[in-house]
Amino acid sequence: MADFISGYAGVFNSETNIAGAFREKTAPGAFDKSLREYPDVLALWNHNYDRVLGRTAAGTLELRPDRVGLDFTLYADDSIPVRRRDVAGCSFGFTVVRETWEEGYDGQLPLRTVEEAVLWEITLTPLPADIGNAFGLRQRG
Numbered sequence: 001m002a003d004f005i006s007g008y009a010g011v012f013n014s015e016t017n018i019a020g021a022f023r024e025k026t027a028p029g030a031f032d033k034s035l036r037e038y039p040d041v042l043a044l045w046n047h048n049y050d051r052v053l054g055r056t057a058a059g060t061l062e063l064r065p066d067r068v069g070l071d072f073t074l075y076a077d078d079s080i081p082v083r084r085r086d087v088a089g090c091s092f093g094f095t096v097v098r099e100t101w102e103e104g105y106d107g108q109l110p111l112r113t114v115e116e117a118v119l120w121e122i123t124l125t126p127l128p129a130d131i132g133n134a135f136g137l138r139q140r141g
Helices: 032-037 131-136
Strands: 004-011 016-018 022-026 042-045 048-055 061-065 069-074 089-102 111-125 138-140
Touching: 004 089, 004 111, 032 061, 032 089, 032 111, 048 061, 048 111, 061 111, 069 111
Parallel strands: 022 111, 042 111
Antiparallel strands: 004 069, 004 138, 016 022, 042 048, 061 069, 089 111
16 A cells, blocks of 8 residues: 655646647746635546545645645555556646736747636646656655
């Protein structure tokens, strides 16, 4: 049984291509207000609300935004397929509260910066939108 899985569900200021339509990055502090006002956040398998892996209200998920990104610790059992490293990616689900847009220049897509968002869930996924989140999954057990 794994004691915990930890990593970054999202990395701040890391640009991601969103379906070829625009680039996106999350600003540091974007989730601070949400984590104070809506502290019950879920950990899901691949954004699937039928596969809850943990939640902050139950004490099986801890979230700590830091200077790098949204750091998490998930206290999980062996039902999560990460031991073989087949799944080593993370992501998150949110609703944007405040954002800014910059035009894309020299063929670049427009850039959306999420300045404030309500965080609903983090997810373990084999295919994260932000490939920078793929390196962050750590496990002890």
